[in-house]
Amino acid sequence: MTDASMDSAPVQGSLTTVDARTRKRNAAEKRFKAYGLVAIMIGLFFLVVLAVSILRSGIPAFTQAEVRVEFTLTQEQFDEAESQMLKTKAYENLFIAALQSQLEERGLEVSFDPAAIERLLGKTGSTIREHFRENPNQIGTPVFFNLAASSRVDGYFKGRVTRDTLVDSRFLEVSDLDLVDALADAGIIVSAFNWNFITGSDSGVDNPGGAGIGVSVIGSFFMMLVVLALSLPIGVATSIYLEEFAPQNWFTDLIEVNISNLAAVPSIVFGILGLAVFIQFMHLPQSAPLVGGLVLTLMTLPTIIISTRASLKAVPPSIREAALGVGASKMQTVFHHVLPLAAPGILTGTIIGLAQALGETAPLLLIGMVGFIARAYPEGVVSGFIDPNSAMPAQIYTWAARADAGFYEKAWGGIIILLIFLLTMNIIAIILRRRFERRW
Amino acid sequence: MYDIPHQIQETAVTDVKIKAKDVQVYYGDNHAIKDVSVEIENNTVTAFIGPSGCGKSTFLRCLNRMNDTIDICRVEGDILIDGDDIYDKRVDPVQLRAKVGMVFQKPNPFPKSIYDNIAYGPRIHGMARNKAELDEIVERALRRGAIWDEVKDRLQAPGTGLSGGQQQRLCIARAVATEPEVLLMDEPCSALDPIATAQVEELIDELRQNYAVVIVTHSMQQAARVSQKTAFFHLGNLVEYDDTSEIFTNPEDSRTESYITGRIG
Amino acid sequence: MPLLWLFLLVLAIAAGAFVFARTRVLALSGQDRRTLHSLPIYYGSNAAMKSAIPALLVLVLWLLAQPFYVNNSVSGMIPDSAIGDSSSRSLVLAEVRRAADGLDLAVATGQMTEAAARDTQADISDVTDRLSEAGAIVTSQITQPVLNAAQQYRVLNSAGYRIMSVVVLLIAAAGALWGIRETKPDFRARNVVEQGVRALLIAAASIAILTTLGIVLSLVFNTIEFFRLYPASEFFFGTNWAPSFSGRGGASDLGILPLLWGTFYISIVALIVAVPIGLFAAIYLSEYAGPKVRAFAKPMLEVLAGIPTIVYGLFALLTVGPLLVQVFGDDGLGWMQAGTAVMTAGLVMGIMLIPFVSSLSDDIINAVPQAMRDGSYGLGATQSETIRQVVLPAALPGIVGAILLAASRAIGETMIVVLGAGAAARLSLNPFDAMTTVTAKIVSQLTGDSDFASPEALVAFALGMTLFVITLGLNVLALYIVRKYREQYE
Structure with a gap:
């Protein structure tokens, strides 16, 4: 029926029979589609692996092996201990005796070396002495003491340290583990929620057990205050200028080019900028959340500007025309009509920008927010801005860089806390977007 | 009142090529095509006219199953080409579309050379055994598309560089x-x-x-x-x-009359 | 904090001017607001603006300029003979500042009276003792020129700040008066205020330019300083990286080539992981996936992009590294010595870049017009044939742009390589060797205790400059390609 005599033309047969070439092509089609699916699976698999390894390694940071002992100190014991030369030693002996009697009460006969208690719990005497000196009215009444076990005992509880891997040292001997087992059977050593990890401060290089992230959370908080206070007004002002007022000229082009390039400058370069300009040139204090906030502000600005401009653009021109039509000035139009309508979008973009800044680490390394121990909470608002502090990601890095493997658990735990903050911020952004999103 | 073609319907071969019976098309809940039955003949130009929407x-796109690419589209009824139901499970749309070619509203040359634009179909269907054969196919298609003389010296130039009318004839080729x-x-x-339109119309007649x-x-x-028709x-x-002459004269x-006299549409 | 007080005082003057001007114009209008040119609030704002903005501008400029003036004049007090062979003027000046801070501290803690702190004839050893008693960090014995310079430094600074306070407050008051005097019913207050707001907007927009300028200047000055101490040719073409922290200069080899090699090797591994996975994921999401799969998988993949890099760094160091050692280490294939290696960092960085590649490519693939696909389907092409032979070639420039952006991200990434790649700079082909990168060395050279004037620290700025130039070049190229591509279909 056609004038073409193409013997190789594949379409001459009936449509209902699939020829060999089409079968081959369809097989290729299936393979190609499968590659795509596999690629997504791999991506999701990595996400799952990441999530599992964070949770599995990080959750133990939230528990801590604790020794719970009921202990009664009589007035005579108190007076006698206070009269001795080695006062804390005396308290320690009293404590060990109490512990021993409790074990016997429960019918567990374990002979142990008093030094073993010190290896398990550290110096208990001073803790007890401090408590009774501060609360003399509790002398003579039973008091519950929750004492944190050493990091190795803690590791034994969590499976990080086993009898096979433990090497006798002055920190812990294999034989001590018998005592730990007995105390655990007696319910004296228990695994408890580690509030200190959330509220505490960094502990120094040799005490992973006592390390907490609280102080660096405050550091991050002050940093975010600086970022919010600077990047929101500056970002919004820049966006308003570029979207609503800027004439088409070289200066506007220069600003635009700068913003799009800054968005892609590696974060470490912002760290160099912070070091050179804020610390070397302006002599602002090192390691201060103020400086960290300034650096992160400069880094976050492009993000906020880009999202703010998008929300300003989304406000239809008819609104502007309506306002101009009733005699409002350009400035009044923008501030009375356009800006309020764009506000939810701006807010969402700002939260996402802040979340990005909260997780950023590299620039903080250069302005000195690692390499020291953030031991104390700032004393006030001013001190919160200008006294050296750490920040969450910097604290995590500090822990990850330490030699003692006990800190790794803390680093993972810190990541969980950091991710909880990020997740919360992103969820708030999503809710805001859902709730206030306006389709024109 | 209308410039009706003078050539009287050829009485030669008028065998039925496509036979559609009770075709229904739904876009989601929207019933877009209702009970359409039509027989399309070989060696005939059949025009579908009507107001927008x-x-x-939609019906045209059913004939080579282009609607398959739209998820929410559902087709019921029978469409037979040479007696084969094209919506039969055994029919591969890929094979069908090789048999039922399509030219679109806007010229859509691929961002490739003129030669590669034409050779694309023959290549994927394995129609040429070697380069010489492919060259021959390309030349024949371009000649049939009435564009050969205009592009024969620049077959490697991009197809997107042609004028609108040339692009459309390229797509037809x-x-x-x-x-x-x-x-x-x-x-x-x-x-x-209008000039490009006249050229394409002439081509359609050929x-x-x-x-x-x-x-x-x-x-x-x-x-x-x-x-x-x-x-x-x-x-x-x-x-x-x-027959077209019947419809227009x-x-x-009454709806047809209203439309062709310009009262609806 | 006197600075804070000064700031608040200026604001208070501005607030006063606002209230006064507003009341005044209302009074002048005879309570008939319709005779006013602008709303009363604009008259107030005008006065407030004129009192606060010039005053605060002067305050900021003064704060920036005063250290220069003081440093210069103090620097002139130190004779060349007081600068030791192993020292430099800037080091001595740092000592002067420390001594001045120490004197401040001593006065504050009551170790010294203000008069004693200013006494140029004071006994040096006595001053040193008192300073250390007050808890000030005094590195070495204070010399007579240093002490005198420190005293002069304090005098100049305190005088400077006092003058500054007076000047700033005077300007604020003058501005307030000017604004109030202007306040008459026919004064076009709104227009003036809007001009002022506009100027503020422009100032905010200029911060982007200032930031770039700050980056470039801080990199350029320190890089020039570095090349003064270390030959540029050896930096750019040296194949050995071995900084010494013990002595100053001389002993260090600071060749950038091993670092660049490590950077590129890791980036290439990352791209080999990220590009195929990201691209195929994008193809699947944009061409095959139904709305439900897309609504689930796309945000899930993008979660990978929202995770901070420190998390990936830890993942590399503590999870991926040990895992790779189990397979390729001495117990397995024997190719790998330690967990930190090019492979570890590259693999993890690749995971990080997957969503980056996929969402950029997704956008670009979606921008290919549907007509293009229809044309191909209409000829009887299968979907994969359409994608491979029509959609991807059409999207290619955009995808190349996306890959370049991903490469620039990989080159500039810091935390993953600091934690996952190792610290040894070497030129090796084995992807299981530890190597280091430009970014990792910037961190290690600037976080040590070395002094900022040494080539070992300054080299970080030269590294930063190199990094900045490379990533900027890649970005500009990528943006250019992507923009070109977008224009094609608009």
Whole structure:
């Protein structure tokens, strides 16, 4: 029926029979589609692996092996201990005796070396002495003491340290583990929620057990205050200028080019900028959340500007025309009509920008927010801005860089806390977007 | 009142190529095509006319299952080509589309050279055994697309660099290159100027020698100029289907009459 | 904090001017607001603006300029003979500042009276003792020129700050008066205020330029300083990286080539992981996936992009590294010595870049017009044939741009390589060797205790400059390609 005599033309047969070439092509089609699916699976698999390894390694940071002992100190014991030369030693002996009697009460006969208690719990005497000196009215009444076990005992509880891997040292001997087992059977050593990890401060290089992230959370908080206070007004002002007022000229082009390039400058370069300009040139204090906030502000600005401009653009021109039509000035139009309508979008973009800044680490390394121990909470608002502090990601890095493997658990735990903050911020952004999103 | 083609319907071969029976098309909940039955003949230009949104393009796209690419689209009823139901499970749409070529509203050359645009179909269908054969196919298609003389010296130039009318003829040549038996054209001249339109219309008339051509058009004059059969669609219904001369001079349905006299549409 | 007080005082003057001007114009209008040119609030704002903005501007400029003036004049007090061979003027000046801070501290803690702190004839050893008693960090014995310079430094600074306070407050008051005097019913207050707001907007927009300028200047000055101490040719073409922290200068080899090699090797591994996975994921999401799969998988993949890099760094160091050692280490294939290696960092960085590649490519693939696909389907092409032969070639420039952006991200990434790649700079082909990168060395050279004037620290700025130039070049190229591509379909 056609004038073409193409013997190789594949379409001459009936449509209902699939020829060999089409079968081959369809097989290729299936393979190609499968590659795509596999690629997504791999991506999701990595996400799952990441999530599992964070949770599995990080959750133990939230528990801590604790020794719970009921202990009664009589007035005579108190007076006698206070009269001795080695006062804390005396308290320690009293404590060990109490512990021993409790074990016997429960019918567990374990002979142990008093030094073993010190290896398990550290110096208990001073803790007890401090408590009774501060609360003399509790002398003579039973008091519950929750004492944190050493990091190795803690590791034994969590499976990080086993009898096979433990090497006798002055920190812990294999034989001590018998005592730990007995105390655990007696319910004296228990695994408890580690509030200190959330509220505490960094502990120094040799005490992973006592390390907490609280102080660096405050550091991050002050940093975010600086970022919010600077990047929101500056970002919004820049966006308003570029979207609503800027004439088409070289200066506007220069600003635009700068913003799009800054968005892609590696974060470490912002760290160099912070070091050179804020610390070397302006002599602002090192390691201060103020400086960290300034650096992160400069880094976050492009993000906020880009999202703010998008929300300003989304406000239809008819609104502007309506306002101009009733005699409002350009400035009044923008501030009375356009800006309020764009506000939810701006807010969402700002939260996402802040979340990005909260997780950023590299620039903080250069302005000195690692390499020291953030031991104390700032004393006030001013001190919160200008006294050296750490920040969450910097604290995590500090822990990850330490030699003692006990800190790794803390680093993972810190990541969980950091991710909880990020997740919360992103969820708030999503809710805001859902709730206030306006389709024109 | 209308410039009706003087050539009287050829009485030679008028075997049925496509037979559609009780076709229903749904877009989600929207019933877009209702109970359409039509027989399309070989070596004939069949025009689908009707106001915008009447379903003529939708129906055209059913004929080579282009609607498969739209998730929410559902087709019921029978469409037979040479007696085979094209919506049969065993039919591969890929094979079907090689047999039923399509030209679109806007010229859509691939961002490749003119040569590669034409060779694309023959290559994927494995129609040429070697380069020489492929060259031959390309030349034949371009000649049939009535564009060979204009592009033979720049086959490696990008297809997107041609003018609108040339691009559309290139797309027609591209469709022809795969040796289809039916050629579907969805408003092929709507994006072209009058001169390019005249060239394409002339081409359509020539193509009739070899293919069953179905053309959707907005322009009643165009339908009158190029087609032998005309189907008038309105609100998803096939209102009237007859020889073009009949439709334009002596419409049976009042809706058809209103449309061709310009009262609706 | 006197600075804070000064700031608040200026604001208070501005607030006063606001209230006064507003009341005044209302009074002048005879309570008939319609005779006013602008709303009363604009008259107030005008006065407030004129009192606060010039005053605060002067305050900021003064704060920036005063250290220069003081440093210069103090620097002139130190004779060349007081600068030791192993020292430099800037080091001595740092000592002067420390001594001055120490004196401040001593006065504050009551170790010294203000008069004693200013006494140029004071006994040096006595001053040193008192300073250390007050808890000030005094590195070495204070010399007579240093002490005198420190005293002069304090005098100049305190005088400077006192003058500054007076000047700033005077300007604020003058501005307030000017604004209030202007306040008459026919004064076009709104227009003036809007001009002022506009100027503020422009100032905010200029911060982007200032930031770039700050980056470039801080890199350029320190890089020039570095090349003064270390030959540029050896930096750019040296194949050995071995900084010494013990002595100053001389002993260090600071060749950038091993670092660049490590950077590129890791980036290439990352791209080999990220590009195929990201691209195929994008193809699947944009061409095949139904709306439900897309609504689930796309945000899930993008979660990978929202995770901070420190998390990936830890993942590399503590999870991926040990895992790779189990397979390729001495117990397995024996190719790998330690967990930190090019492979570890590259693999993890690749995971990080997957969503980056996929969402950029997704956008670009979606921008290819549907007509293009229809044309191909209409010829009887299968979907994969359409994608491979029509959609991807059409999207290619955009995808190349996306890959370049991903490469620039990989080159500039810091935390993953600091934790996952190792610290040894070497030129090796084995992907299981530890190597280091430009970014990792910037961190290690600037976080040590070395002094900022030494080539070992300054080299970080030269590294930063190199990094900045490379990533900027890649970004500009990528943005250019992507923009070109977008224009094609608009």
